[in-house]
Amino acid sequence: MNFKKTLRMPTTEFPMRGNLPNREPVRLEEWNEADLYDQVMEKNSDKPMFVLHDGPIYANGNIHVGHAMNRIVKDMIVRHRNMDGYKAPYVPGWDAHGLPIETALTKTKKVDRKKMSISEFRAACEAYAWEQVENQKEQFQRLGLIGDWDDPYVTLTPDFEANQIKVFGEMAKEGHVYQGKKPVYWSPSSESALAEAEIEYHDKRSPSIYVAMKVKDGRGVLDETDEFIIWTTTPWTLPANLGISVHPKYEYVVVEADARRFVVAKELLEQVQTALEWDAMNVVKTVTGDQLENITAQHPFYDRESLVMTGDHVTVEAGTGAVHTAPGHGEDDFIIGQHYGLPPLCPVDDKGKMTDKAPGFEGLFYDEANKPITEKLDENGALLKLQFITHSYPHDWRTKKPVIYRATEQWFVSVDNMRQDLLDAIARVEWQPKWGEVRLHNMIRDRGDWCISRQRVWGVPIPVFYEEDGSPIISTETIDHVAQLFRTHGSNIWFDWETKDLLPEGYTSEKSPNGNFTRETDIMDVWFDSGSSHQGVLEERADQHRPADLYFEGSDQYRGWFNSSLITAVAVTGDAPYKKVLSHGFTLDGKGEKMSKSLGNTVDPAKVMKQLGADILRLWVSSTDFQSDVRVSDDILKQVSETYRKIRNTLRFMLGNLHDFNPATDRVADHELGDMDRFMYQRLNRLIDTAQKGYREYNFGATYQALHHFCSIDLSAFYMDVAKDALYCDHENDVHRRAMQTVLYDSLVTLTKLLTPITPYTAEEAWSFIEDTNEAFVQLSDMPSRFEVEGEADREARWNELLQVRTVVLKALEEARSEKVIGKSLEAHVSLTVSPSMKQMLQQMSAPEKLFIVSKLDVLEGEETHVSVEKASGDTCERCWHVKDDVGENQSFPMLCERCADVVATYDRAVLEEPAK
Structure with missing residues (x-):
């Protein structure tokens, strides 16, 4: 007889193989056709808002695995909140101005900038930026990200630019914006000023020289035969030397060595003796730094004096304790120079070449000037020692080439003006990890003023007009007018229209009776663009609110977006733009090494999705401790694929064994459940508690582990293993069998909901096979609630002991x-x-x-x-x-x-x- 026909074997069309690369795009199209994001927003319309504000990604090139991790985490947060009692809109953002787009046009598009007008070049930049936005948008959507993809925010749109102008105007009105000439990071390779956030450090080989500068007027303290010894690794700045800085409290000695008399800090004497290889020396005098103040020394190769000044910035960590001071090439140098009335002399032009203010070295690139300058020093008997060292040096983060400190006329945001307000705002924010608070606090505590002007054309213009005498005009009237013009016409008009047409109609000024106004030609730092997004997005859009509930980006953004957003928001609103800041680490290869195309150790999200599917990439993200640096490789993704297979097979087993179960008619009553069934509900409750806690605390690794454990241990290795005999062999309506099916049905629904933020494609596929669900899409359902379980409180302890015996x-x-x-x-x-x-x-x-x-x-x-x-x-x-x-x-x-x-x-x-x- 054919008894096999009487067995109620698993039956389901839910396939064993995920075939994600082919099925996911079909599912995505289904979501788009159903306007699923809009349905989610409508479903949650009366619920409290939760706003995660998206830090804008830069619109250039394909997304990499770091981008994928960042936005997958955001998507898991948003999806969970939308199923957990909130309305959580997601507005994706793009940063679309700046040098990389200009560079990409000239390199990849072969655009000849010199043959184009500013307007033509800006139009080409805008077209390229939109092309990149659309490309990246498609890639992000393929990852399964839900959001307002039809209406993202892009920093080049007229409405965003208008709001940025508004932020600039409000900051200027409060006295936070000023124009001044001071040293800033300058990139000769970009021909522009840079902000601190645009600087990265790499090793550089530099000359290290000790230079003697003869005393000219010793003011009765030093003899004219005495010589200060200075030390520098930037000989090219010596043409800009106007002084020597000493510490007022340190002791300085006059020492006889090599038949000369030198002045150095007493604490560094032995170190200097070793460096200069003095066989013998004799200390003839000891003085304090404040006694040396206002002494003058002779410049080593120009006919001018260098003033000795006292400052607390001088240290005895290295060098000689007598610091070469060029006010046009260093922040501390500039500050002390201002105090002593020295001008910020800067004999280097925009391209990094020496100007006629450095006689004898005109036209040389600054780095190339090091050799002839040291030769000149040697010729004059001022060069005491030359060697080469490798040290950490600031570089342009875009061109990867060295930068210099260079005094130029720039626009600044005064951090000093609001430093305490910024520190107070930081203290009111919740930080995860907690060290993020300390990190940003220290950055704000120690940072100088923010240089916001850039000598480029692809960006938002600085909305400043100038009187005939050169004094700037920043008034509420002009700012509001420019903002409205930008909102209506876009910012290109700043470069297309006449200055008079950009001013309010009939605008007059006592300083410019002839109406001969001019305008600023610099643009704003792109960090000001993204940093003002709290105004352009959170305040501007009806589906947002300020402050945002959460900002989430990489840990490098403490000096970037978290920083610039804080400064602009505190300046305008008095508080931070975020209630909580969450940060993540960087993606590394399987060996823990930094990824690099040259090393061939990168992981391409597009390739992963084509070979394995987006849900595998998402499952990997959920398995990591993303707040630290995380590793990813083909082998790691294969391991994740094995976990996915176990989860999928668990879903399939439950669906297969529910083929004859109608939850509306076949559920058993609570009193008909067996003790093992009740134990499984307790395990299910534990899963809900652990997974929900993980989601709510952004500890997705805990959620991942709980889901994996429930599938592989609680279900596969235990309950489903034991249940097979009853499910296959008992009578269809046997109460014991129906009880098990009831448990499996509730487990299936619960598991599918809990998986949705992590693997939405697979969860949605499973949901389509579940009977008697009220929602067409699992994303329109809510997170599961705990089940009421009758019986003894010690059941779980008893069964855990029994499972040990079973093992x-x-x-x-x-x-x-x-x-x-x-x-x-x-x-x-x-x-x-x-x-x-x-x-x-x-x-x-x-x-x-x-x-x-x-x-x-x-x-x-x-x-x-x-x-x-x-x-x-x-x-x-x-x-x-x-x-x-x-x-x-x-x-x-x-x-x-x-x-x-x-x-x-x-x-x-x-x-x-x-x-x-």
């Missing part, structure tokens, strides 16, 4: 199998010695042997757990494969046990006699 039994069965005592576990007769309480628990079960998937079980009492396995006596049921003594007792079906015979008796005999196919 011991399963190990003994495996050993018996390897020793050929049994084949399958159902051939086993197990004698189990356990504690009195465990024996009582097992005896209270109706069929305890099924827990161990054996045919016969004897439970004995003893002090220690012990297991013995032998081959079970009796006959094997041809339907359920249990070895039982009652096989053959039913005369109609002598090859079956009583349980199976009763089930088979309900089938038409003609059906049973059909041959198996």
Whole structure:
């Protein structure tokens, strides 16, 4: 007879293989056609808002795995919040101005900047930026990200630019913006000023020189035969030397060596002696730094004096304690020079070449000037020592070339003006990790004023007009007018229109009676663009609010977007633009090395999605401790794929075993659940608690582990393993079977919902196979609630102990199998010695042997757990494969046990006699 037909084997069209690269795009198209994002927003319209404000990605090139990790985490946060009682809109953003786009046009598009007008070049930049935005948008959507992709924010749009002008105007009105000439980071390779956030440090080989400068007027303290020794690694700045700085409290010595008399800090004397290889020396005088103030020295190769000044910035960590001071080439130099009335002399032009203010070296690139300058020093007898050192040096983060400090006329935001307000605002923000607060606090505490002007054309113009005498005009009237013009026409008009047409109609000024106004030609630092997004997005858009509930970016943004956003927001609103800041680390290769195209160790998200699918990439992100640096490689993704396979098979098993279960009619009542079923509800509640806690605390690794453990341990290795016999062999409507199906149904629905923020494609696919769901898409449902479980409070503890015993039994069965005592576990007769309480628990079960998937079980009492396995006596049921003594007792079906015979008796005999196919 064909008894296989009477087994209720798993049946489902949910495929075993995910085939994600092919199925995910179809699912994405389905979401887009259904306007799923809008449906989610409508469903949550009356719920409290949760706003994660997206830090704008730069619109250039394909996304890399770091971009993917960043926005996948954001998507998991947003998806979870939308299922957890909030309305959580997501407005993706793009940063679309700046040098990289200009460079990309000239390099990849072969655009000749010199043959184009400013307007033509800006138009080309804008077209390129939009092309990049659309390309990246498609790649991000393919990752399964939900959001307002039809209306993102882009920093080049007229409405955003108008709001940026408004922020600039408000800051200027509060006195936070000023124009001044002072040293700033200057990139000769970019021909522009740079902000601190645009600087990165790399090793550079530089000359290290000791230089003697003769005293000219010793003011009765030093003789004219004495010489200060200065030390520098930038000989090219010596043409700009106007002074020598000493510390007022340090002791300085006049020392005889090599038949000359030198002045150095006493604490550095031995170090200088070693460096200059003096065989002998003799200290002839000791003075304090403040006694040296206003002494003058002779410049080593120009006919001018250098003033000795005192300042607390001088240290004795290196050098000589007498610091070469060029006010046009250093921040400390500039500050002390201002105090002593020295001008910020800067004999270097925009391209890094020496000007006629450096006679003898005109036209030389600054780095190339080092050699002739040292030769000139040697010729004059001023060069005491020349060697080369490799040291950490600031570089342009875009061109990767060295930068210099150079005094130029720039626009600045005064951090000093609001430093305490900024520090107070930082203290009111919640930081995760906690060290983020300390990091940003220290940055704001120590940072100088923010240089916001750039000598480029692709960006938002600085909205400043100038009087005939050169004094700047920044008034509420002009700012509001320019903002409205930009909102209507875009910022290109700043370069296209006449100055008079950019001013309010009929604008006049006493300083410019002839109406001869001019305008600023510099643009704003791109960090001002993105930093003002709290105004252009959070305040401007109806679906946002300020402050945002969360800012989330990489840890490099403490000096970038977190920093610039804080400064502009505090200046305009008095508080931070974010309630909480969460940061992530960097992506590394499988060995923990930095990724580099040249090393060939990068991971391309597009390639991963094409080969494995977006859900694999998302599952990897959820498995990491993203707040630290994370590793990713093909091998790591393969391991994640194995986890995915286990999760998918678990979903498939449950769907397959629910094929004849209608939750509306087949659910059992609570009192019909068995003790093991109730235990599984307790495990399900633990899953909900752990997963939800992980989501809410942004500890997605904990959520991932909980989901993985529930699928592989609680379900696959235990409950589903035990349930198979009842699910396959019991009567369709057996209460024990229906109880198990009830547990599996609730587990399936719960698991699918909890998986949705992490693997939305797979969760949505599983949801489409679940019966009796009220929502067309799982993303329109809510996170699961805990289940009410009747019974003893100690059930979980009892079952955990029982599962430990089960593990011991399963190990003994495996050993018996390897020793050929049994084949399958159902051939086993197990004698189990356990504690009195465990024996009582097992005896209270109706069929305890099924827990161990054996045919016969004897439970004995003893002090220690012990297991013995032998081959079970009796006959094997041809339907359920249990070895039982009652096989053959039913005369109609002598090859079956009583349980199976009763089930088979309900089938038409003609059906049973059909041959198996």
